[in-house]
Amino acid sequence: MEPLLTIIQGCAQNNSRDQKWLYEKYFGYCLKIVFRYIYRYDKAVDIVNDGFVKIFRSFSRFQYKSNEHAEMMLMGWMRTIMINTAIDDLRKNNFLPEIGDISESIWMHEDKSQGADQALLYKELIKQIKKLPPSYRTVFNMYVIDGLTHQEIANSLGISVGTSKSNLSKARVILQKIIKNNDEQIEACNM
Numbered sequence: 001m002e003p004l005l006t007i008i009q010g011c012a013q014n015n016s017r018d019q020k021w022l023y024e025k026y027f028g029y030c031l032k033i034v035f036r037y038i039y040r041y042d043k044a045v046d047i048v049n050d051g052f053v054k055i056f057r058s059f060s061r062f063q064y065k066s067n068e069h070a071e072m073m074l075m076g077w078m079r080t081i082m083i084n085t086a087i088d089d090l091r092k093n094n095f096l097p098e099i100g101d102i103s104e105s106i107w108m109h110e111d112k113s114q115g116a117d118q119a120l121l122y123k124e125l126i127k128q129i130k131k132l133p134p135s136y137r138t139v140f141n142m143y144v145i146d147g148l149t150h151q152e153i154a155n156s157l158g159i160s161v162g163t164s165k166s167n168l169s170k171a172r173v174i175l176q177k178i179i180k181n182n183d184e185q186i187e188a189c190n191m
């Protein structure tokens with residue numbers, strides 16, 4: 001934990017070596033977060049880089065309550081910045097849907113704490129979420145995966161709380177249909 005605290009202090013003082021270390025350590029983590037919103041690998045990488053610029057510019061404001069929780073607080077703070085950066089890009093492009101398949105390179109940055117089964121389930125979940133319309137997908141990601149409240153989502157996206165709830169409900173219905181169709185296809189193959 002001590003090296004991370006030193007890195008955090010170095011980043012707050014704009015030390016480029018510490019910033020490089022932080023970027024390399026958390027790039028994969030941040031890419032996965034952004035990729036839930038932006039499905040083109042090259043664009044997701046650009047947004048992660050933009051997010052890191054925001055992180056480094058505002059690092060002096062980052063605070064943590066205890067040394068033992070510093071990494072958890074740092075990761076939560078970075079996650080918020082990455083989500084907001086991705087949403088800003090989506091909003092700028094009027095939530096236009098991303099076109100194309102999920103690049104296999106996104107999975108190269110696997111979280112070492114995940115087992116192989118968890119990584120596979122995560123990958124499959126993201127593939128199914130990608131099939132949702134952009135506004136439903138964004139609300140679903142923010143509420144279910146990122147744990148934001150409907151009020152936080154509404155404030156972030158500039159929509160009403162009711163619209164957020166409606167989009168989440170519709171997203172769940174669509175995902176249930178997708179999963180049911182996949183299950184039926186698997187059963188048909190096993191006959």
